[in-house]
Amino acid sequence: MDATLKETIKLFKGIVVLDILLIAVLFILRKLDLAMLQGILIGSIYALLNFRLLAVSINRAVTMSPARAQMFAGISYFGRFALSAVIILAAIKVDYINALGVIIPMFFPKVIIIGSAIKRKS
Numbered sequence: 001m002d003a004t005l006k007e008t009i010k011l012f013k014g015i016v017v018l019d020i021l022l023i024a025v026l027f028i029l030r031k032l033d034l035a036m037l038q039g040i041l042i043g044s045i046y047a048l049l050n051f052r053l054l055a056v057s058i059n060r061a062v063t064m065s066p067a068r069a070q071m072f073a074g075i076s077y078f079g080r081f082a083l084s085a086v087i088i089l090a091a092i093k094v095d096y097i098n099a100l101g102v103i104i105p106m107f108f109p110k111v112i113i114i115g116s117a118i119k120r121k122s
Helices: 003-028 034-061 066-093 099-106 108-121
Strands: none
Touching: 003 034, 003 099, 003 108, 034 066, 034 099, 034 108, 066 099, 099 108
């Protein structure tokens, strides 16, 4: 199993834990409804997909010449950024998905990566 797949699996586990924590907090605050659950599911799936797309593009870029890799990385970044915008705008437009529920899980990979770096350092 390659390193990026191992990291993706670790990230998946972390996202599930953070999803459960988010759902528990929203339940306690009485802010949990079907639209929020659908948003959390969509945001979590997209966060994992976005991380995987990043890993695949980095693996491809390291095999290219520096100039070509820089162009490829820029195009890949813009594509992932545009896809994020489309997902968020779609969540805002439709009534049956909570946009905040989509946006919050998009930050989970950053939380997990920073948390694991802090854990490794201590």
